[in-house]
Amino acid sequence: MTTRTEADTEAGERAGPPEVPRRLYADPGLPDRVFRGVARSGGGLVLAVMLLVGGFLLYRAWQALSKAGWSFLTTETWEPDAGRFGIAAVIVGTVLIALVAIMVAVPLAVGGALYISEYAPARIRQTLISVVDLMAAVPSVVYGLWGLFFFTSHVAGTARWISTYFGWIPVFSVQGADPDDPLVNATVYASSTLIAGMVVALMVAPIVCSVMREVFSQAPVGEREGAYALGATRWGMIRSVVLPFGKGGMIGGTMLGLGRALGETIGVYLVISPIFAVQWHVLQSGTSSISSLIALRYGEASEFGMSALMAAGLALFLMTLVVNFAASSIVARSRSGASSE
Amino acid sequence: MTTTPVRPKPRTVLPAGLPRPDSAEVGERRRVLVLRRASDVWALLGAAAASISITTLLFTRLLPLSGAVGFWVLAYLLFLGLYALLVSFDESGPAVRDKVAAVVVQSLGLITVVALVFVVVYAVFEGREALPHLNFYHQDMQAAGPLDPLSKGGILHAIVGTLEQITLALAFTVPAGLVCAVFLTEVPGRFARFVRTVVEAMTALPSIVAGLFIYATFILTFGFQRSGFAASLALSVMMLPIIIRASDVVIRLVPGTLREASYALGTSRWRTVWHVVLPTSRSGLTTAVILGTARGVGETSPVLLTAGFTAELNANPLEGPQVSLPLAVFEFVKSPEPTMIARGFGTAAVLMGLVLFLFILARVIGGRAPGRLTKRQEHRRVLASRRDAARFQARDHASKSSSIHGSSE
Numbered sequence: 188m189t190t191r192t193e194a195d196t197e198a199g200e201r202a203g204p205p206e207v208p209r210r211l212y213a214d215p216g217l218p219d220r221v222f223r224g225v226a227r228s229g230g231g232l233v234l235a236v237m238l239l240v241g242g243f244l245l246y247r248a249w250q251a252l253s254k255a256g257w258s259f260l261t262t263e264t265w266e267p268d269a270g271r272f273g274i275a276a277v278i279v280g281t282v283l284i285a286l287v288a289i290m291v292a293v294p295l296a297v298g299g300a301l302y303i304s305e306y307a308p309a310r311i312r313q314t315l316i317s318v319v320d321l322m323a324a325v326p327s328v329v330y331g332l333w334g335l336f337f338f339t340s341h342v343a344g345t346a347r348w349i350s351t352y353f354g355w356i357p358v359f360s361v362q363g364a365d366p367d368d369p370l371v372n373a374t375v376y377a378s379s380t381l382i383a384g385m386v387v388a389l390m391v392a393p394i395v396c397s398v399m400r401e402v403f404s405q406a407p408v409g410e411r412e413g414a415y416a417l418g419a420t421r422w423g424m425i426r427s428v429v430l431p432f433g434k435g436g437m438i439g440g441t442m443l444g445l446g447r448a449l450g451e452t453i454g455v456y457l458v459i460s461p462i463f464a465v466q467w468h469v470l471q472s473g474t475s476s477i478s479s480l481i482a483l484r485y486g487e488a489s490e491f492g493m494s495a496l497m498a499a500g501l502a503l504f505l506m507t508l509v510v511n512f513a514a515s516s517i518v519a520r521s522r523s524g525a526s527s528e
Numbered sequence: 529m530t531t532t533p534v535r536p537k538p539r540t541v542l543p544a545g546l547p548r549p550d551s552a553e554v555g556e557r558r559r560v561l562v563l564r565r566a567s568d569v570w571a572l573l574g575a576a577a578a579s580i581s582i583t584t585l586l587f588t589r590l591l592p593l594s595g596a597v598g599f600w601v602l603a604y605l606l607f608l609g610l611y612a613l614l615v616s617f618d619e620s621g622p623a624v625r626d627k628v629a630a631v632v633v634q635s636l637g638l639i640t641v642v643a644l645v646f647v648v649v650y651a652v653f654e655g656r657e658a659l660p661h662l663n664f665y666h667q668d669m670q671a672a673g674p675l676d677p678l679s680k681g682g683i684l685h686a687i688v689g690t691l692e693q694i695t696l697a698l699a700f701t702v703p704a705g706l707v708c709a710v711f712l713t714e715v716p717g718r719f720a721r722f723v724r725t726v727v728e729a730m731t732a733l734p735s736i737v738a739g740l741f742i743y744a745t746f747i748l749t750f751g752f753q754r755s756g757f758a759a760s761l762a763l764s765v766m767m768l769p770i771i772i773r774a775s776d777v778v779i780r781l782v783p784g785t786l787r788e789a790s791y792a793l794g795t796s797r798w799r800t801v802w803h804v805v806l807p808t809s810r811s812g813l814t815t816a817v818i819l820g821t822a823r824g825v826g827e828t829s830p831v832l833l834t835a836g837f838t839a840e841l842n843a844n845p846l847e848g849p850q851v852s853l854p855l856a857v858f859e860f861v862k863s864p865e866p867t868m869i870a871r872g873f874g875t876a877a878v879l880m881g882l883v884l885f886l887f888i889l890a891r892v893i894g895g896r897a898p899g900r901l902t903k904r905q906e907h908r909r910v911l912a913s914r915r916d917a918a919r920f921q922a923r924d925h926a927s928k929s930s931s932i933h934g935s936s937e
Contacts, residue, residue: 215796218796218798218799219797222796222797222798223797225707226714227711227715229704229708230707230712230723233705233772236768237729237730238726240738240741240765243744244737247744294636295636295643298632298635298639299636299640301637302638307637315641319640319644320887321883321887322648324822324826325648326827326854327828328828328857328858328876329647329648329826329857329880332650332651332654332872335861336654336861336869337650344596345596345597345598348598389647393644396640420622420625421630422629423622425629446732450732450735450737452734452736453858457861478736481736481737481833485833490748493744497740500734500736500740504733504737507732507733507734510732511729511731511732512728
């Protein structure tokens with residue numbers, strides 16, 4: 188190396204042959220080459236498995252999709268063997284359940300996260316963080332049990348109240364329910380989108396809360412103190428420092444929760460009574476979701492029915508994929524982004 | 529602060545007209561830093577009492593309203609309004625907003641935590657009838673019908689199934705996941721970026737679709753039976769992206785300086801990974817794996833499609849249906865019999881105990897930044913360092929004596 192450099196300097200002084208950039212090459216040696224090979228093949232193996240799952244899903248779904256065509260998106264019934272099947276009903280149900288869940292979970296999660304990071308006394312803060320993180324790991328079947336045995340029987344009164352006083356809003360109206368008719372029993376309000384949404388909301392709230400709390404707690408101390416020094420109240424500081432800093436993380440956490448809410452199976456399956464018609468009324472009994480459709484019909488499906496279920500699964504996968512990528516691109520562009528992964 | 533010791537030499541000389549700082553009437557009185565004043569508490573209590581009274585009046589006498597939820601929603605809104613009114617009597621605009629926002633945030637936080645804790649405590653509470661029976665833990669449901677009392681039958685088959693399935697799934701996912709995570713950070717390039725994108729996309733795969741994939745390939749296409757092995761494959765497909773992503777984040781947290789120090793000593797790449805990167809991120813990697821395990825243990829839908837259902841103990845994951853804890857919960861509560869439902873809640877409580885155990889394990893092992901040592905590890909490092917020092921000293925001594933010896937020769 189030394190000789191090369193000297194030669195180069197001399198060459199430069201003499202302005203002889205043109206300078207060529209030195210070729211940088213380090214021989215990694217045999218062990219390193221083996222290591223790289225192993226790591227690369229490990230990555231390749233995982234890639235192969237993942238692509239296999241995606242590819243197989245697409246391949247099997249294609250049979251059903253090519254037969255159904257665009258009517259796959261507009262048909263409400265699910266009778267694949269009769270040739271009439273589509274995801275219009277289930278996709279509306281899935282999206283409505285997820286929307287109800289997010290609309291309930293996000294205020295709770297923001298409140299919980301702000302409370303833990305800004306208001307809670309330092310003594311109980313660590314405990315609260317652990318509790319919320321633990322709740323995020325609780326199996327969804329536990330939330331389903333709560334929804335099935337506790338919430339369903341206690342929500343009927345509230346549902347009746349909402350539908351009586353807010354029934355003029357189309358989403359809240361319930362067909363077949365008359366508040367003045369004492370003979371109408373509570374079953375018209377059971378197993379509704381609202382109940383499923385609430386169960387999923389409680390399931391995703393700790394996940395969203397955990398992401399948001401992490402982001403809020405990273406708001407820079409200097410800016411917080413600057414706000415206080417300018418005379419801000421605590422809420423003024425939160426509004427002008429913590430919330431703008433955590434915006435990316437809040438959106439990312441919400442999208443993460445939305446992705447989980449779209450794909451949730453058992454919590455929804457336990458509480459709903461499935462119907463295959465577009466159901467806009469969130470308080471009315473009967474709804475459906477893609478994942479519970481799969482759980483319900485996989486056992487009795489023929490080969491073509493399986494392919495149709497695959498197509499439904501693919502549609503669900505694409506939805507969560509779009510949500511996830513949107514979330515990660517929003518998160519990556521924000522100040523608090525990198526930490527909320 | 530009033531009792532600042534008087535220093536002898538360099539001191540501030542106060543102008544003659546001002547009172548001395550340690551005199552009682554002006555001085556620096558210690559400021560009260562407590563944010564909660566009596567008037568705040570009274571405002572809170574007053575607003576609460578007034579809102580409940582007004583709502584009761586509205587509900588029972590004045591308006592045709594009814595229902596507990598409506599009562600509390602109206603009471604809460606009235607409470608906020610009255611509280612703002614009371615505070616505004618002696619505070620200015622921003623302070624009123626601050627007080628009201630504090631009340632709203634604290635009540636939302638309280639509702640969140642209470643609701644979540646309630647869901648979990650509810651499941652354990654409802655399982656209280658099944659849990660004290662010892663047979664619940666060492667019998668299966670083969671001989672117990674739906675009408676049998678809780679003193680007969682148990683969930684041993686589900687416990688065994690869960691443990692075997694999760695062990696198999698970990699045996700697939702941990703090596704593959706760790707190698708892939710190491711690949712993503714240590715062998716960077718276009719290929720690694722592509723793999724990372726695909727892995728990130730696969731974290732969006734709904735768990736039921738993972739189950740459907742294994743059901744369609746392993747069981748329908750290849751013609752195998754439903755078994756614990758198929759369930760563990762489905763769990764692996766679901767857990768692999770989660771574990772890779774979490775480990776990737778942890779490995780990226782290893783300080784670059786550590787790696788560079790290792791390279792500067794002339795270490796090869798794989799030795800750096802083996803001796804520097806992996807040991808540094810060990811606790812974080814363990815946490816990633818354990819949290820992935822907790823997700824996998826509680827997942828019902830992939831198991832529902834692939835494991836089949838049986839009421840008897842099947843310790844062989846390769847053959848015959850094998851039930852797991854979440855699936856057992858699901859099947860128990862589908863029955864209308866109260867004893868079966870009690871068993872379902874008991875099973876859910878056992879499952880949550882398992883998740884809690886895994887979570888505490890993750891907290892004990894992990895929760896430290898990369899490179900931060902436990903007390904015991906630090907102690908071991910100190911001992912090793914002392915041993916090294918002694919060894920060096922002995923060697924120095926030996927070489928010196930030998931050189932003296934050599935020079936004298």
